[in-house]
Amino acid sequence: MKSSAGGYDVVVGGGAWRTLRRLQGYTSVFVLTEPSLWERWGSRFARDARWGTVRPLFVPSGESSKSLTRVERVASELLGRGADRRSLLVAFGGGVVGDLGGFVASTYMRGVDYVQAPTTVVAQVDSAIGGKTAVNVRAMKNLVGTFYPPCLVVSEPAVLASLPARAFQSGLYEVVKHAILSGPAFFRFLESKVATLGPRRTRSLETLVARAAQVKVDVVSRDERESGLRRVLNLGHTYGHALEEVTGYRRFLHGEAVAWGLLLVTRLAELVGVLDSAEGKRIAGLVRQGGSLPPIQDLGVEKVLGLLPRDKKAVGGRINWVLPERIGKVRITPEVPNTAVAAAFRQVQRGAWNE
């Protein structure tokens, strides 16, 4: 699959890395990645791209690499190795490497070209597409960042084979989110495949990742800078963010928090009467096929509700809820009573999604 998102191509599929051969005219190429990932895939990546021997810049895996301190170190290393404004930076990794690499690219010598080569499900279907870059500041995740589109996104599904099962499954919840946004055709396809999916089954993965990535491409190519439409991508992320935050980002993988978020917002949509229960059951059913999630039963509803992310662009910081109306359609509205938000949380805590 090859598609265009705001001026750059998104290539998904077996052999996607070979697309890198067409990039010409750079004074040098630098790959930002994590050590263990590079050990497993580096030589194949460099061979597919025909870049000869690549000496990558390594960052430790994990969220703590998304810091301004790390930006400083990477920029110094780039300078020390002779990177100039006509150098190309490649972010080869998951969301952390992609967000950090994009931010470095957008600010090193006031901006160099970069490529996203995502290696996780979440990154391939979501975070590597759209040109958002970010680092964390102690006060808040992703507080500092830029809108800076890559010149190319290359997603090779084969690389997903080395993901741990939990990380793989976590990424699939983002695919579920995209299926809800996309509509009945993709949703049905996912329902038919989900039981047989696994990191080693790259054949059906390829279609899946390509279709899910296309959903993101369609949204961001119409709204690069998050003026409105792009907010639909927050489906499941409102409760999800609060769950991550209340547990100090330690209990859930991002996709797992999104899974709970999807169950919760589906319930909420039913409670406020915008979603009928048959559709709600199908959504909950697909999420639950992912297996058991880290628990939310012990979390205090007031605490979670206090951490729901507020709209940074709006006066007073209201909450913009993205509610499913049916599979293929969501509604964005701040008009949701707090009582319903709390009730949905308590009901899902008690297992009410499967009533």
Added chain:
Amino acid sequence: MKSSAGGYDVVVGGGAWRTLRRLQGYTSVFVLTEPSLWERWGSRFARDARWGTVRPLFVPSGESSKSLTRVERVASELLGRGADRRSLLVAFGGGVVGDLGGFVASTYMRGVDYVQAPTTVVAQVDSAIGGKTAVNVRAMKNLVGTFYPPCLVVSEPAVLASLPARAFQSGLYEVVKHAILSGPAFFRFLESKVATLGPRRTRSLETLVARAAQVKVDVVSRDERESGLRRVLNLGHTYGHALEEVTGYRRFLHGEAVAWGLLLVTRLAELVGVLDSAEGKRIAGLVRQGGSLPPIQDLGVEKVLGLLPRDKKAVGGRINWVLPERIGKVRITPEVPNTAVAAAFRQVQRGAWNE
């Protein structure tokens, strides 16, 4: 004077701060500034802008504030004080505050609007115009930055009255540079005024600053992202940067290094035969009217030459010399023999500019 640089207004003159009244629709306004500057001018600034009581964010004066560590602190403070994506940031200060404030604005929540309110000669005629933002990384000054235009630049010449004499004079050398780029009319005007200029004479300053700022506006409005034309602004900065670097940024104020740079490059242009000596004498004469500069006699020519900045955008990093051909015209060329570069340096070291 009001002029437009790539979509935003540059307002120079008595009462310029009052232009801020027209900015509407922001959720909140935050002023980034230095303590002593704010103590002297803050209440007048807030009154002119009609912003009521402003509680500014302070950064220590000096180059060390242009760091990613400082970006992190300012971003955290902004968040703590409730700044959102519809907040307005105002950089009220000299080059350091302007570069830092612009960088914070370009990255806080992926970009908020900002105003440049420059308070030094250099910032008013040069650095606050053009949308370049930057912080230093240990490895190199301005290594990390963005192109991010302000929504407005407001320059009130009255504020220059509180500049120390040396800082004021240093800024005038940048005005000389702009006069060389501009042509005989502005050059002659500057020659006629320069002897009587001082920080307390704001009347003739106003015309001067406005005309000098216009030169920068003209250049950047035709070349926002430094593709070519903008390089003319490097006149005098090639040698100048090397002089700052070889002395660890301690001996010269930036404008003083530029003054030496102008003398040196004028001599160089004569040596390679692109500038006739009558024009060269006029340029050197105007620079020298600024009074004595910190010495360069003790600096080793080889060391200085080794630090000349190379073109980051070019293969091999050649040096793009900006040579005056006559007052009002420069030539950009890498075709300058090293022997001439060294000879010009030695001659100016020996005082050869006044032969």
